[in-house]
Amino acid sequence: MKYQIQKSPFIVPTTDGKLIEEHFGLASILSELSIAKMVAPANWSEPYQIPEFDEYTYIIKGKKQFDIDGEVVVLKAGESIKITKGTKIRYSNPFNEPVSYLSVCLPAFSPDKVHREKE
Secondary structure (H helix, E strand, C coil), X not given: CCCCCCCCCEECCXXXXXXXXXXXXXXXXXXXXXXXXXXXXXXXXXCCECCCCEEXXXXXXXXXXXXXXXXXXXXXXXXXXXXXCCCCEEEEECCCCCEEEEEEEECCCCHHHCCECCC
16 A cells, blocks of 8 residues: 555543544554644643653644653744653643644554553
């Protein structure tokens, strides 16, 4: 096959109010990488993690906070970042508005390769 069109992304079930629409990845169209559009609600956060994949994030709307090995970085719409695999990272949105962003993971995101800490 020379191309694949994704018209129905997989909606990843969550319990934290975050919307994850996976267009390519292990939960949708099997792929060596994952591409997902996400919307995290205001005052959202997840535990620290040390993933076995690189993660690229592009902010579409709002702001997102990254706690990277003890350093806090905040990105706003139009900005992007690459977090290298093996980095201790905590993603959050401590702001009063939702944040919309694209996430690309290489290799593809997998729950058994994210290594989230217990809260």
